[in-house]
Amino acid sequence: MRKLIISRVLQAVPTLWVIATLTFFMTRYAPGGPFDSERAIPEEIKIKLQSHFGLDRPLFDQYLLYLKNLLQGDLGPSFKYPEWEVSELIATAFPVSLTLGLLSLLIALMVGIPAGMIAALRKNSWVDYLPMSLSMAGICLPTFVLGPLLIYALSTQLGMFPPLGWYGPADWVLPSLTLGLFYAAYIARLTRAGMLETLQQDYVRTARAKGAKSWRILTKHAARGGLLPVVTFLGPAFAGLITGSFVIESIFFIPGLGKFFVTAAFNRDYTMVLGTVLFYASLIILLNLLVDLLQAWLDPKARQEK
Numbered sequence: 042m043r044k045l046i047i048s049r050v051l052q053a054v055p056t057l058w059v060i061a062t063l064t065f066f067m068t069r070y071a072p073g074g075p076f077d078s079e080r081a082i083p084e085e086i087k088i089k090l091q092s093h094f095g096l097d098r099p100l101f102d103q104y105l106l107y108l109k110n111l112l113q114g115d116l117g118p119s120f121k122y123p124e125w126e127v128s129e130l131i132a133t134a135f136p137v138s139l140t141l142g143l144l145s146l147l148i149a150l151m152v153g154i155p156a157g158m159i160a161a162l163r164k165n166s167w168v169d170y171l172p173m174s175l176s177m178a179g180i181c182l183p184t185f186v187l188g189p190l191l192i193y194a195l196s197t198q199l200g201m202f203p204p205l206g207w208y209g210p211a212d213w214v215l216p217s218l219t220l221g222l223f224y225a226a227y228i229a230r231l232t233r234a235g236m237l238e239t240l241q242q243d244y245v246r247t248a249r250a251k252g253a254k255s256w257r258i259l260t261k262h263a264a265r266g267g268l269l270p271v272v273t274f275l276g277p278a279f280a281g282l283i284t285g286s287f288v289i290e291s292i293f294f295i296p297g298l299g300k301f302f303v304t305a306a307f308n309r310d311y312t313m314v315l316g317t318v319l320f321y322a323s324l325i326i327l328l329n330l331l332v333d334l335l336q337a338w339l340d341p342k343a344r345q346e347k
Contacts (some may be wrong), residue, residue: 049054049330057322061111064318065104068311075120075309089217094120107315118318121308127316130301135320137207138297141220142282144213149223149228149278154271156225157232161267174231179226188292207295216293220286224278231274236267269336276332277315280325 075094088164095106110117115128163169179187191216196204203213204213239245248257287299298317306311 045333048337049326049333053323053326056326057319060322061108061315061319062104065107065311066100068309069103069315071098071309073309075311076299090210094118111319116319117312118311119305119310121305121310121313125310130313131298131316131320132297134298136294138283138286138290138299140213140280141295141297143280144217145224145286146219146275146279148217149224152222153225153228154232154268156229158233158236158267160229160233161236164237169233173233177225177230179222180230182223184219184223185288185292187223188216188289191215194293198344205294207293207297212293214330215327216286216289216295219292220282220289224282227256227274228271229276231270232268235270239267272332272336275335276325276329279328280321282319283324 075096079201082300088097095103102145107117114128115133119127119130120127123213153176156176160169160172175178192204195201203212204215234282286295286297287303289295290297290299291303298320302317305317
């Protein structure tokens with residue numbers, strides 16, 4: 042385990058450097074600038090702003106200065122909100138995105154795992170075909186389509202939940218369902234495939250021959266091996282839930298980090314774009330490490346390989 046952690050940390054450093062470098066130059070070479078707007082800014086004010094933020098320096102000098110500040114943990118001030126540091130904006134907005142991601146992951150697991158287990162236990166029956174057909178439909182239905190459909194059905198027609206905002210638990214339901222049901226479809230199919238393979242193992246056949254009940258076989262004997270594909274999927278899934286909230290936050294007007302990222306991209310807020318990209322990249326690396334550790338704990342063979 043220690044070797045795995047050290048190896049991933051050493052891999053993370055050059056990975057983050059490459060991401061920071063590519064993002065820095067891509068934002069700089071993109072058309073427009075942070076001080077371009079529909080209302081023309083007087084040239085003397087624009088020059089002062091560029092000097093204040095160091096944009097009047099040669100591009101490579103700006104890059105070296107950014108890397109130096111980055112090594113010191115300084116992401117710089119936001120161009121759009123100059124009274125705020127990028128790190129402060131991330132600390133303020135990310136808890137909202139994290140809450141949305143965790144609730145969506147909980148829904149995905151609570152719906153996907155039981156559906157996949159039931160389908161595996163009743164293979165080639167209507168109990169198998171129905172959830173797998175629904176999961177395929179869920180995979181084909183993107184969140185920006187599912188979200189408005191849920192708003193229309195559960196809010197406009199039935200009045201069960203508020204359609205927009207993030208003010209209380211009732212507001213969390215629709216966006217969490219939109220993200221969670223999308224990933225529940227993947228988890229259901231992965232659970233079914235993993236369970237079907239595990240149910241063919243000798244130790245499971247032995248348990249069945251001894252008269253063990255089906256649900257006991259699933260939960261006690263087959264679950265640990267059968268859920269390995271789901272565990273492997275959890276890292277990119279949770280990363281997708283967090284980054285996928287960009288669209289959901291725009292649809293449901295949620296004040297999360299995705300909203301700041303989209304606004305920063307439109308306004309060429311260089312420091313906010315860079316800070317958000319690096320933050321999410323670091324988060325994804327950490328999540329993948331945690332998933333690898335969990336997989337190694339569940340599967341001794343994988344532990345030896347790592």
